[in-house]
Amino acid sequence: MVSQPKWSALATAVGPAARHQVALAPYTSMRVGGPADLLVVVESAKELARAVRLARQHSAPWRVLGAGCNVLVSDGGLRGLVIINRAASVVLENREMEAESGAKLAAVAERSVNGGLGGLTWAAGLPGTVGGAVVGNAGAYGGDVADVLRSAVVLEPDGEVRERPQSWFEFRYRGSKLKGVSGIEGQRPQTDGRESSAPSGADWVILKAILELDMGDAIALRAEADEIIERRRTSHPPGPTMGSTFKNPPGDHAGRLIEQAGLKGHRIGGAQISEQHANFFINVGGATAHDVRGLIQHAQMEVARKLGVRLELEVELLGRQETA
Numbered sequence: 001m002v003s004q005p006k007w008s009a010l011a012t013a014v015g016p017a018a019r020h021q022v023a024l025a026p027y028t029s030m031r032v033g034g035p036a037d038l039l040v041v042v043e044s045a046k047e048l049a050r051a052v053r054l055a056r057q058h059s060a061p062w063r064v065l066g067a068g069c070n071v072l073v074s075d076g077g078l079r080g081l082v083i084i085n086r087a088a089s090v091v092l093e094n095r096e097m098e099a100e101s102g103a104k105l106a107a108v109a110e111r112s113v114n115g116g117l118g119g120l121t122w123a124a125g126l127p128g129t130v131g132g133a134v135v136g137n138a139g140a141y142g143g144d145v146a147d148v149l150r151s152a153v154v155l156e157p158d159g160e161v162r163e164r165p166q167s168w169f170e171f172r173y174r175g176s177k178l179k180g181v182s183g184i185e186g187q188r189p190q191t192d193g194r195e196s197s198a199p200s201g202a203d204w205v206i207l208k209a210i211l212e213l214d215m216g217d218a219i220a221l222r223a224e225a226d227e228i229i230e231r232r233r234t235s236h237p238p239g240p241t242m243g244s245t246f247k248n249p250p251g252d253h254a255g256r257l258i259e260q261a262g263l264k265g266h267r268i269g270g271a272q273i274s275e276q277h278a279n280f281f282i283n284v285g286g287a288t289a290h291d292v293r294g295l296i297q298h299a300q301m302e303v304a305r306k307l308g309v310r311l312e313l314e315v316e317l318l319g320r321q322e323t324a
């Protein structure tokens with residue numbers, strides 16, 4: 001007798017777009033990660049909300065992924081339903097931009113620059129979606145999401161959709177109240193050895209963001225955005241990466257500390273600490289989550305041992321992390 005795949009009733013409810021046992025590596029910027037039990041790609045905020053509601057109805061764990069630029073998915077993959085968010089419609093009216101959460105932040109920034117609107121040039125060329133950027137309060141070159149977000153439309157744990165003001169998100173450096181607790185030590189408790197089934201953002205889903213922009217000078221904004229794109233191109237190493245692995249400790253730079261600990265170029269399996277920028281870990285070919293996690297632990301240990309600084313993860317560890 002052929003056994004039914006797990007979550008087959010949920011798959012039927014989601015519809016023909018749902019696929020079983022899909023490798024997540026291609027859905028992450030690090031190109032690492034095992035299979036999702038079930039995966040669906042959604043193209044609108046309405047489809048996104050529907051998929052989450054169905055997962056809840058079937059008591060399945062679920063996780064929304066944007067571009068997968070800020071996560072390390074375990075080699076064992078993720079249980080339940082993974083929803084890849086490609087809801088990307090954007091409406092610009094006067095100085096207000098309403099963007100669905102799967103829109104690419106860089107594309108939204110480009111659109112604001114082309115419209116002569118300021119406030120988002122820092123996001124020029126920044127990988128990831130609007131939803132991921134809100135969760136992690138993405139920022140660069142002196143700006144961040146908290147500066148421009150007026151409000152966001154959120155699917156709540158009770159199934160209602162509400163518009164929440166900027167203050168509700170409790171933004172902090174590279175975080176908000178929706179960012180899951182992560183870190184080698186700080187992962188959600190899995191003391192009984194079971195897989196964490198914690199959904200994204202502790203159960204809230206961002207459907208849309210409303211950004212408030214300023215009137216600006218189109219030529220000056222273009223020049224500023226181009227300069228930032230060029231700075232990214234020259235300072236960021238090429239290759240599959242999650243961007244900055246660790247947060248910068250107050251008054252210092254994680255990359256500088258890792259370099260000072262003599263770890264530039266250090267390699268475990270297919271994962272390497274970049275020679276160019278030590279806070280960027282690169283998949284130089286065939287890296288596993290186990291390799292990357294080993295490198296994370298090694299960097300944390302060596303920086304603590306040699307320099308007395310505890311590096312805190314910026315990236316989120318998803319799925320059950322096997323011991324490195």
Ligand SMILES: Cc1cc2nc3c(=O)[nH]c(=O)nc-3n(C[C@H](O)[C@H](O)[C@H](O)COP(=O)(O)OP(=O)(O)OC[C@H]3O[C@@H](n4cnc5c(N)ncnc54)[C@H](O)[C@@H]3O)c2cc1C
Nearest residue numbers: 066067068069070127128129131132133138139200206243
């Ligand atoms: C080369 C490179 C450079 C980078 N440079 C920067 C930089 O300068 N500054 C910076 O801040 N970051 C940077 N990053 C990190 C990354 O681009 C940002 O964190 C980005 O905002 C993540 O968006 P994402 O769509 O990829 O999120 P994902 O990685 O897909 O998701 C991140 C978290 O958000 C949750 N999530 C995603 N969408 C939603 C949603 N709609 N509702 C609820 N939860 C959601 C996910 O479940 C997960 O917990 C860089 C990454 C790379 C690869």
